[in-house]
Amino acid sequence: xxxxxxxxxxxxxxxxxxxxxxKAGKKCLVIDKRNHIxxxxxxxxxxxxxxxxxxxxxxxxxxxxxxxxxxxFAEFNRYTNSPVARYKDEVYNLPFNMxxxxxxxxxxxxxxxxxxxxxxxxxxxIGEPKNLEEQAIKLVGKTxxxxxxxxxxxxxxxxxxxxxxxxxxxxxxxxxxxDNNYFNDKYQGIPEGGYTKIFEKMLDGIEVRLNYNYFEHxxxxxxxxxxxxxxxxxxxxxNYCFGELEYRSVRFETEVLDIDxxxxxxxxxxxEYEVPYxxxxxxxxxxxxxxxxxxxxxxxxxxxxxxxxxxxxxxxxKNNLLYEKYKELAxxxxxxxxxxxxxEYKYYDMHKVIEEAxxxxxKELNG
Numbered sequence: 001x002x003x004x005x006x007x008x009x010x011x012x013x014x015x016x017x018x019x020x021x022x023k024a025g026k027k028c029l030v031i032d033k034r035n036h037i038x039x040x041x042x043x044x045x046x047x048x049x050x051x052x053x054x055x056x057x058x059x060x061x062x063x064x065x066x067x068x069x070x071x072x073f074a075e076f077n078r079y080t081n082s083p084v085a086r087y088k089d090e091v092y093n094l095p096f097n098m099x100x101x102x103x104x105x106x107x108x109x110x111x112x113x114x115x116x117x118x119x120x121x122x123x124x125x126i127g128e129p130k131n132l133e134e135q136a137i138k139l140v141g142k143t144x145x146x147x148x149x150x151x152x153x154x155x156x157x158x159x160x161x162x163x164x165x166x167x168x169x170x171x172x173x174x175x176x177x178x179d180n181n182y183f184n185d186k187y188q189g190i191p192e193g194g195y196t197k198i199f200e201k202m203l204d205g206i207e208v209r210l211n212y213n214y215f216e217h218x219x220x221x222x223x224x225x226x227x228x229x230x231x232x233x234x235x236x237x238x239n240y241c242f243g244e245l246e247y248r249s250v251r252f253e254t255e256v257l258d259i260d261x262x263x264x265x266x267x268x269x270x271x272e273y274e275v276p277y278x279x280x281x282x283x284x285x286x287x288x289x290x291x292x293x294x295x296x297x298x299x300x301x302x303x304x305x306x307x308x309x310x311x312x313x314x315x316x317x318k319n320n321l322l323y324e325k326y327k328e329l330a331x332x333x334x335x336x337x338x339x340x341x342x343x344e345y346k347y348y349d350m351h352k353v354i355e356e357a358x359x360x361x362x363k364e365l366n367g
Contacts, residue, residue, distance in 0.1 A: 001226050004227065005026060005227050005228070007229045008031055008232055010038060010199065012039065013340035015038075015199050016358065018206050020362075021361060024365050028206055029224070031210075031217075032209075035211050036210065037203060037208060038196050039231075040055070040311075041195045046254075047293045047295060050195075050287060051283045052195075052286070054311075055281070057195060058190065059350055060183040061187050062186045062187065067187040073198040079188070079190040084265055085268075086269065086271065087147045087151075094269065095173035096148070097177060119141075120141030120143060123142070124142060132153065132166055133162050135167075135169050136169050139169070140174055148271045149161075150271075151271050157301070190286045214232065227335060228335060228336040230337070230338050230339070230343055234327075234330065237336070238326060242322055242329075244306075245314075246319050250312075251308075253300070256295050257296060261282075262280075262296050266286050267279060267281055277298040277299055281296065282294055283296070283297070312347060320345075340353060340357075341353070
């Protein structure tokens with residue numbers, strides 16, 4: 001065995017595992033089927049702007065240990081996520097807060113806003129919500145649902161809101177303060193100089209093979225490492241033996257514009273169903289850029305198949321039951337450890353991936 005660990009995937013989970021294991025004296029090989037490190041967190045320089053190639057990644061956490069851990073690899077700026085939503089010719093603040101309610105209804109106080117929502121709830125006459133549409137109306141009323149939730153959600157999931165389960169939207173954030181900060185976490189920001197630098201530091205001195213697909217070299221790879229850390233799709237690892245887990249995919253149209261400021265904000269959501277993309281990202285605003293040009297990415301939610309990138313696990317009852325079968329199979333497999341969004345079939349924010357990766361590597365090294 002040439003290596004203690006073969007790490008499949010150079011995203012956050014894989015890179016943290018490799019960094020910590022190497023620090024503990026273990027020999028690691030990291031492989032990635034893409035031509036770059038960093039997984040979906042990768043940033044690419046275009047016109048001196050750090051472009052979030054796989055969608056907006058805004059770091060936030062209330063976990064001080066996680067914050068201090070990631071700060072050893074980069075300095076973070078003070079960026080605060082304050083997206084806006086555009087519906088036809090109207091612009092609203094997100095998450096839903098007093099600025100949103102004032103623009104919608106002309107109300108000024110939390111009491112007035114709550115009263116307005118209550119009135120709409122009475123009119124809707126919804127008991128126990130049977131689908132996402134009813135759940136959303138019960139939470140925020142009909143006006144907000146129709147302007148700011150319905151079209152966006154239907155684009156995102158590729159299905160009518162009446163066909164989607166209610167649990168998807170149970171935690172819709174509603175605030176009765178004039179606060180446009182999307183996250184409530186204590187620590188928030190973007191690494192100065194982009195995310196890729198973090199991965200370069202983590203993987204410094206570790207053998208990395210890019211454009212290297214595990215499944216094309218499986219036989220050879222299984223012979224050279226004592227253990228595998230696998231951050232790809234768990235169902236693919238087991239050759240889809242129980243069937244295929246489902247995902248939503250995302251595609252991006254990125255363009256350079258010969259102006260210095262396109263939309264005045266890093267993230268603008270387009271909530272009207274007739275607009276085909278869900279949002280536009282203007283990357284320079286993540287780092288308060290003053291470059292003469294700008295780079296924007298239009299984001300389209302997309303049906304997934306095996307030729308496309310899996311982004312969001314569809315954690316409905318059917319898929320969760322299927323995942324449990326793979327999880328049980330994995331629990332008996334002493335050679336491999338599954339981690340991350342695809343390995344655990346779970347949507348993870350970045351800080352949660354770091355928590356899980358640290359927990360996993362410490363358990364492995366101390367066990």
